Amino acid sequence: MKFAVIVFPGSNCDLDMLHAINDELGEQAEYVRYDATDLSAYDGILLPGGFSYGDYLRAGAIARFSGVMDEVRKAADAGKPVLGVCNGFQILTEAGLLPGVLLRNKDLKFVCKTVTLNVENADTLFTNQYSEGQEIRIPVAHGEGNYYCDDETYAHLEANNQIVFTYGDDFNGSRSNIAGIINERGNVLGMMPHPERAVSDLIGGSDGLALFKSIVKQWRESNVSHA
Template identity: 55%
Template structure:
């Protein structure tokens, strides 16, 4: 299995994500520059955290126009699992691959700390390793992490069980304590906390490993089904 970790100018969690994937799954993980135009060889895509294009205009607003994003959209249509972490989540909303928006934190401060998340569903390629109700300790590091959507979108997310994670103690004022959401097809996840920073004992938590393990299992089983 091959993973692509997209690198924009200003990405700073790209190598963290790459090393977490290798540590947890043993898979091949490649850093892919934003000016590339094909992701045909990859089985899973990660849009990592950081400050793409310096977060000018809005976080993720410029990255949505990067050449690589057409390939990301194409892979989303094909059902490839795509995860956007922190800035990657912001990019996915700006690219309209996920609904809603990420706004400045409620207190206008940058938050960098360990938080608790509750798993809301395990019916996705990203959460199958967990059980609904599991509490995970995973760090956040963001200034614009407050998820916002109108009441119709929030109702749809709830009805379709597309809220993947909620904060136990909402640190940024997100609507309905939402920390991560799924696309309608359930193969795109946006997540503000950083699972790649919670995959080893020295990181003070291994709770994020299940995200990468779930994706690996999903792709492996999918490829096995196609082979038969």
């Protein structure tokens, strides 16, 4: 499986994402610039964390206008897996590929630590290697990770099982401790925690690796012939 790691001006977790795919997962990944005009050669799209365009205006607000986002939208419409982590999640909401918005943390402080996540939906292409209700440990590093949506949107997310991850405790103010959501089709996931930083016990834990294994498993079942 071949992944595109989208690099915006200000991305700083692109190397982590590349390492997770190439070295720990054993699949292919390569950097793709923010102004790329064709992503058709890739099976999955990864939007890494960082501070795209310096987080001016709002986090992700400028990156959504980058040329590559038209291609990201096409990939999502085609059913390809699209994962946005941290700033990538913010970009997906700004681009309208996921509902809601990421606000400043409730204490207006940048938070960098490993947190407990609850797997709320293990029946997605991103979570099929986890168990429903499983607790996992994943690092966070964000100043604008406070997920907000209106009541109607929240009810829709709940009704369609689009809430994939929640935090074990309320440290940033996110509505109902939401840490990650998917789109209605189930092929676009945005999450604030960094699974690519939890892919090896050597760096403190490997709970994030199952997320990437889930993507590959689903892709192979859908695209690889076993005849």
